Amino acid sequence: MTNLEKYKYDVVVIGAGGAGLRAAVEARESGLSVAIICKSLFGKAHTVMAEGGAAASMGNVNSGDNWMVHFRDTMRGGKFLNHYRMAELHAKESPDRIWELEVWGALFDRTKEGKISQRNFGGHEYPRLAHVGDRTGLELIRTMQQRIVALQQQDARDHGNAESHMKVFSELTVTEVIKENGKVAGVYGYWRESGSEVLFEAKSVIIATGGVGKTFKITSNSWEGTGDGHALALKAGANLVDMEFLQFHPTGMVWPPSVRGILVTESVRGEGGILTNNVGERFMFKYIPEVFKNIYADNEAEADRWYLDQDNNRRPPELLPRDEVARAINSEVKAGRGSEHGGVFLDVSKRLSAEVIKKRLPSMWHQFYELAGVDITKEAMEVGPTCHYVMGGVEVEPDTAAAIGVPGLFAAGEVAGGMHGSNRLGGNSLSDLLVFGRRAGMGASEYAKKNSENPVSDAALKAAAARIEAPFSRTGGENAYSLHAELQEITHNLVGIIRTGSELQEAIEKIAAIRARSANIAVAGDRKFNPGFHLAFDLDNMLLVAESTAKSAILREESRGGHTRDDFPGMNNKWRQVNHISSFDGDKVSVRAQALLPIPKELFDLFDIHELEKYMTPEEITKGGSN
Amino acid sequence: MARKLKLRIWRGDSTNGALQDVVVDANEGEVVLDVIHRVQATQMGDLAVRWNCKAGKCGSCSMEINGKPRLACMTQVSAYGDDETITVTPLRAFPVIKDLVTDVSFNYRKAMEIPSYSHPANLKPGEARMEQIDVERSQEFRKCIECFLCQDTCHVIRDHEENKKSFAGPRFFIRIAELDMHPLDTLKNRKKTAQEEHGLGMCNITKCCTEVCPEHIRITDNAIIPMKERVVDEKYDPVRWLGSKIRKREGIV
Ligand SMILES: Cc1cc2nc3c(=O)[nH]c(=O)nc-3n(C[C@H](O)[C@H](O)[C@H](O)COP(=O)(O)OP(=O)(O)OC[C@H]3O[C@@H](n4cnc5c(N)ncnc54)[C@H](O)[C@@H]3O)c2cc1C
Ligand code: SF4
Ligand code: SF4
Ligand code: FES
Numbered sequence: 001m002t003n004l005e006k007y008k009y010d011v012v013v014i015g016a017g018g019a020g021l022r023a024a025v026e027a028r029e030s031g032l033s034v035a036i037i038c039k040s041l042f043g044k045a046h047t048v049m050a051e052g053g054a055a056a057s058m059g060n061v062n063s064g065d066n067w068m069v070h071f072r073d074t075m076r077g078g079k080f081l082n083h084y085r086m087a088e089l090h091a092k093e094s095p096d097r098i099w100e101l102e103v104w105g106a107l108f109d110r111t112k113e114g115k116i117s118q119r120n121f122g123g124h125e126y127p128r129l130a131h132v133g134d135r136t137g138l139e140l141i142r143t144m145q146q147r148i149v150a151l152q153q154q155d156a157r158d159h160g161n162a163e164s165h166m167k168v169f170s171e172l173t174v175t176e177v178i179k180e181n182g183k184v185a186g187v188y189g190y191w192r193e194s195g196s197e198v199l200f201e202a203k204s205v206i207i208a209t210g211g212v213g214k215t216f217k218i219t220s221n222s223w224e225g226t227g228d229g230h231a232l233a234l235k236a237g238a239n240l241v242d243m244e245f246l247q248f249h250p251t252g253m254v255w256p257p258s259v260r261g262i263l264v265t266e267s268v269r270g271e272g273g274i275l276t277n278n279v280g281e282r283f284m285f286k287y288i289p290e291v292f293k294n295i296y297a298d299n300e301a302e303a304d305r306w307y308l309d310q311d312n313n314r315r316p317p318e319l320l321p322r323d324e325v326a327r328a329i330n331s332e333v334k335a336g337r338g339s340e341h342g343g344v345f346l347d348v349s350k351r352l353s354a355e356v357i358k359k360r361l362p363s364m365w366h367q368f369y370e371l372a373g374v375d376i377t378k379e380a381m382e383v384g385p386t387c388h389y390v391m392g393g394v395e396v397e398p399d400t401a402a403a404i405g406v407p408g409l410f411a412a413g414e415v416a417g418g419m420h421g422s423n424r425l426g427g428n429s430l431s432d433l434l435v436f437g438r439r440a441g442m443g444a445s446e447y448a449k450k451n452s453e454n455p456v457s458d459a460a461l462k463a464a465a466a467r468i469e470a471p472f473s474r475t476g477g478e479n480a481y482s483l484h485a486e487l488q489e490i491t492h493n494l495v496g497i498i499r500t501g502s503e504l505q506e507a508i509e510k511i512a513a514i515r516a517r518s519a520n521i522a523v524a525g526d527r528k529f530n531p532g533f534h535l536a537f538d539l540d541n542m543l544l545v546a547e548s549t550a551k552s553a554i555l556r557e558e559s560r561g562g563h564t565r566d567d568f569p570g571m572n573n574k575w576r577q578v579n580h581i582s583s584f585d586g587d588k589v590s591v592r593a594q595a596l597l598p599i600p601k602e603l604f605d606l607f608d609i610h611e612l613e614k615y616m617t618p619e620e621i622t623k624g625g626s627n
Numbered sequence: 628m629a630r631k632l633k634l635r636i637w638r639g640d641s642t643n644g645a646l647q648d649v650v651v652d653a654n655e656g657e658v659v660l661d662v663i664h665r666v667q668a669t670q671m672g673d674l675a676v677r678w679n680c681k682a683g684k685c686g687s688c689s690m691e692i693n694g695k696p697r698l699a700c701m702t703q704v705s706a707y708g709d710d711e712t713i714t715v716t717p718l719r720a721f722p723v724i725k726d727l728v729t730d731v732s733f734n735y736r737k738a739m740e741i742p743s744y745s746h747p748a749n750l751k752p753g754e755a756r757m758e759q760i761d762v763e764r765s766q767e768f769r770k771c772i773e774c775f776l777c778q779d780t781c782h783v784i785r786d787h788e789e790n791k792k793s794f795a796g797p798r799f800f801i802r803i804a805e806l807d808m809h810p811l812d813t814l815k816n817r818k819k820t821a822q823e824e825h826g827l828g829m830c831n832i833t834k835c836c837t838e839v840c841p842e843h844i845r846i847t848d849n850a851i852i853p854m855k856e857r858v859v860d861e862k863y864d865p866v867r868w869l870g871s872k873i874r875k876r877e878g879i880v
Contacts, residue, residue: 042735043773044685099752105744105809107762107769114756135770138684142769150743162739193724222680256656262682372656481668525673528640529725532672
């Protein structure tokens with residue numbers, strides 16, 4: 001251990017996506033030293049893929065918008081399972097977080113008056129998403145990356161060294177959050193390039209590692225989405241909340257295999273794309289839920305007329321909310337009416353001319369033409385649901401982003417839970433990253449200033465090192481690639497978009513079996529940039545995530561947002577009062593129910609009582625808020 | 628449907644390496660990154676390749692395919708003939724770490740050398756007003772995904788290690804242009820320092836960088852040439868220089 005590479009920082013941030021970068025900026029600006037660690041190169045985190053925009057009630061396009069409207073939309077979207085305080089902070093602070101990006105050089109699209117333009121999105125009452133064409137995530141990342149460079153240039157002027165107080169450690173994977181005396185003491189990991197190990201001693205640690213999409217077979221997520229932070233937090237003694245809730249986007253590409261899961265934007269349906277099955281039936285008419293019957297057309301003639309006259313006709317059922325469409329597609333495929341490659345057909349060519357398609361959907365035309373060899377002006381696209389976002393995550397104190405149960409540990413971004421309840425609205429993630437990234441940076445800095453150093457012991461170091469060495473010392477064991485494929489098959493088939501108790505039970509057993517086998521993974525080659533070795537660690541995280549998801553899902557006997565039980569269709573107001581808390585004892589994940597905090601009166605009163613009656617029990621309504 | 632694809636992959640590290648031939652299944656519609664991943668999963672568990680989004684959005688999977696700088700996730704296998712061997716090699720302008728992965732830290736050092744955006748001191752958050760038409764010029768450059776393919780192809784540094792010290796490269800010429808054309812940036816003399824400190828003068832407008840850019844950013848036409856022209860203008864025409872700075876300020880209301 002004498003030549004181990006060691007660093008000491010006030011704050012360590014794991015993750016360089018939107019949340020991690022915003023947290024790092026905040027911690028550095030408060031005067032502390034900061035390390036930013038990420039698995040990819042700096043500036044390439046998954047956040048760059050976000051397209052649509054960041055939701056903030058600036059009211060630039062419709063002045064009727066304000067934080068209260070945004071708060072209501074977010075709670076409705078999450079079917080009232082959200083942590084009210086997170087939704088409140090998010091709605092109140094998002095505009096400032098967007099404006100501040102402009103001070104750092106971001107260039108959003110503009111309105112005629114020269115303000116930041118805002119676009120409509122599902123579930124948002126007013127045009128609310130600040131955007132830059134279809135590359136808003138890239139703009140967010142680049143702006144904060146450049147802000148970090150600016151702070152480093154300032155350090156170079158003040159201290160003679162750009163990296164004296166803030167340094168990015170890219171292509172480094174964290175394998176463990178180390179605690180001493182019950183408090184965070186640092187993190188341990190390995191350079192992906194060389195395989196050699198690194199210790200960071202730190203007073204506080206912020207987890208901002210993003211999502212879990214790679215646990216599933218079909219996903220819109222990048223390879224980084226292996227649930228590392230979820231697992232790191234669990235192993236450090238923190239809780240995960242509501243891991244049963246996953247958002248499946250209804251339209252991902254399904255063919256060719258190389259592009260399976262890549263997002264097909266909602267605007268294709270908005271522009272008139274229709275969904276059909278393999279017998280040519282426009283099936284969405286069969287799937288209009290009772291509560292939507294008055295606003296969605298039940299026949300093709302009316303649905304078609306809607307595109308020309310929206311005042312006198314009901315909307316086509318292709319435009320139902322994301323979860324409804326995703327479930328419908330899933331049912332068609334399960335009933336054997338799917339396309340050759342397990343999707344359904346989305347066709348815009350019959351309604352619009354080639355010219356208009358290329359003008360209104362340029363990137364989609366390009367995406368299908370380049371990657372699938374499909375000319376969407378002439379033929380249908382094959383589409384199917386794709387795993388898009390995890391609502392569940394680390395249980396945190398809303399104001400400080402402190403992970404509950406582990407002093408010195410903080411979490412923000414997709415890895416944190418609570419904010420979005422059972423279903424996230426489009427655009428609410430990017431603003432979530434900024435609001436809670438900043439709060440995590442503040443929380444971690446405050447903690448670091450109040451607490452003295454907490455050195456890492458030799459025993460802890462040895463244990464962390466032994467875990468990294470283990471797969472190399474085995475020969476002829478399991479292959480990480482095949483185990484990963486098996487896990488994805490199980491989650492896809494048994495913990496996917498539609499669930500049943502018996503299948504979830506089967507999944508729990510099968511995931512445990514894979515986990516047992518994974519203890520025997522052997523890695524070929526040496527440590528130098530060895531993807532087989534990297535996957536061995538990622539897989540361990542995905543297994544814990546899958547276990548937590550399956551075990552939470554089997555307990556929730558209702559259907560709500562991103563959790564659909566075939567054996568318990570429909571929402572049950574009793575379940576609205578319950579969060580599922582996952583914890584880990586070193587061997588297995590256990591899940592328990594925990595009561596949601598009641599919504600305080602001033603927030604309760606923002607809603608129409610009749611709306612609340614759809615979600616709350618009569619007792620809750622009579623109480624009318626907590627105070 | 629699946630066919631046997633002949634793939635020739637450069638394997639090695641900074642000390643030595645060689646091309647290795649493999650035969651791998653390729654399915655309809657696959658991109659080069661897919662077959663590389665298949666080789667990794669079935670034949671060479673420790674083959675190093677960098678990637679992230681697999682959707683052409685992060686700029687991680689840059690390599691040279693049959694000698695051309697390309698994104699492996701956006702290059703269809705079917706673009707090559709049935710009997711053609713596809714040769715994949717690491718970016719030539721940067722030092723190899725292992726196999727297809729190179730050390731691109733040069734680019735991050737260059738990013739550090741360019742003075743950052745400077746916001747008007749009196750303009751508070753939320754007060755900025757800019758016309759769409761004025762932000763569009765810089766927005767074109769902000770589409771950059773930092774794949775560094777333009778840097779790789781630029782002959783000034785491709786085979787000339789000695790030029791790296793004084794040449795920022797096309798990626799950073801568009802960064803300077805972006806800031807220079809930013810309606811609110813207050814820092815002066817960006818074009819001049821591009822010329823004097825970042826090596827703009829060494830570029831002889833071959834346009835190779837524009838040709839490889841996967842984001843179709845018109846690096847030469849919209850960034851390099853206008854900056855070069857205006858550097859010349861400004862040297863001889865102080866009034867015009869003043870004019871351009873005044874126009875730039877118009878964005879602030
Ligand atoms: C195609 C697509 C489009 C989307 N569009 C939108 C949109 O329009 N609006 C919106 O609001 N949301 C959108 N989302 C969702 C949103 O992009 C994500 O939820 C968000 O970017 C997550 O950001 P993050 O900062 O939490 O983490 P990420 O951006 O995922 O970053 C995670 C970081 O953690 C690092 N990391 C992970 N594990 C480790 C480890 N073990 N050690 C070290 N580092 C580690 C990674 O390297 C990375 O730097 C979209 C998502 C997708 C897939
Ligand atoms: S145009 Fe200039 S920067 Fe671009 S490749 Fe040629 S010499 Fe390099
Ligand atoms: S300018 Fe184009 S080629 Fe150069 S790094 Fe950016 S995206 Fe890549
Ligand atoms: S993997 Fe992101 S651009 Fe190819």
